[in-house]
Amino acid sequence: MDLTTIAGRKDFVSLLVNWSLCETSKLGYNPSVRIDPATRTGEIDCFTDANEEGGKQKHTYSVKDVISISTSVFGRHTQCFLASPKNVNDRHVAIKDAWPLAVSRDGENLEKSNEIEHLKLTDEKLRNNSKGVLYSKIVMAGTVRIKHGQKEIADKTFAIFADDSAKEYGCRRSHQQIVLDTYGEHLKTLKNENEPIMVLADAMLCHNTILEKCRLLHRDISDNNILVVQNSHNESSTVTKDLRVSLAKDFSSCPSVRGLLIDFDYAALVEPDSGCSGRDHRPGTLSFMGIHNLPGESGRRTALDDWESLLYLACWLGTFGITHKDRRKTVVHENAPIRKWRNCNMSIAADSKKISMDSKRSFLAHIVKHMNGKYPLLRKFVIEIHKKLFLYKKDCSGSLVIFDDPLVQRDQYKSKT
DSSP states (O other): OOTTSHHHHHHHHHHHHHHHHTSTTSTTOOTTEEEETTTTEEEEEEEESOOTTSOOEEEEEEEEEEEEEOOOSSSOOOEEEEEEETTOOSOOEEEEEEOOBSBOTTOOBOTTSSHHHHHHHHHHHHTTSOTTOOOOOEEEEEEOEEEETTEEEEOBHHHHHOSTHHHHTTOOBBOEEEEESOOOBOGGGOOSSHHHHHHHHHHHHHHHHHHHHHOEEOOOOOTTSEEEEEOTTOOOOTTHHHHHHHHTOOOTTOTTEEEEEOOOTTOEEBOTTTOOBSOOSOOSOGGGOOGGGSTTOOOOOOHHHHHHHHHHHHHHHHHHOSSHHHHHHOOOOTTOGGGHHHHSOHHHHHHHHHHHHSSHHHHHHHTGGGSOTTOHHHHHHHHHHHHHHHOOOTTTSSOSOOOSOHHHHHHHHHHHO
């Protein structure tokens, strides 16, 4: 590494930080993941906080593959594995190993409202009441426990720092593992234009069902939180027929692909009367965050915000490419507004989205114009979603001139529904 450059100095600092985190008493050390010396394969111990009898359990899984891994020094340090119970090769599960916040910056205890609790709630409400809905079913979940001297302790930053420095630096996290019976692949594995329509529709069917039956709002619709599931049983969701009719497209070329909505870390219960989430911080992925959720905007989260994120995700796929081959060949103009959604700060991203969404004319000129010409179906899809989200006035019908702030329009629309 070249210490005379900014990149080299950044690499050097990262190296020092990672070294410090990998000591046996620090955050990066994870004794629950190891190599079995006999088989030379990876193993991971997964824990439950309590079973029906009130005790704690541990099960060991053999790692078959690493699905994804976050190498960032900060954040949740999420790792996802494809695994099977030890000595059982014909049953696969997905394991998510992460460090979610245990306490918010304002002191709120998040351990009773974290992803594990959200998944338990959805499983309870949907297990026998979700025909046609694909969702993640929890197998087991809990906080990782490690040996510390003669006793076993929960692996949390409270125990690591052993003082108030964890609070001072906002490092109030808990090391948790979630074992799920359903897994899929990244959207990068999509093979044609038909597939993202079906995958996104399936994911939003799950989103709406969970919101209706559990009052739980996802709040982070993004490219990393919707997976492609290959359905060997050729089942289809209840939205497939509606898609064939509304989009006038033959989906026979991809009947086995479904969409799975994952990662409920940022989910929150909504208030029964307003439909707004109670936690007012701004979670989400910058490129796909709704205008209301970017700095300078005061709106609280509702289902419309998640649908807005879906619109941005569909635009993103249509612009930068769906298939791996298309992504490598796609060259997006350097002045395309969509680039500002990721490469700039939140205020600039919000301004760019406001300008691009305020009318059909702006949307076509700023966004649809830059979408890949090979995706006519996806273009039609985003135009329809944009119309439903931003062009509400009965006399509008895709008017070429709308001077009202789209945020104000949307608030008026929400107050009438």
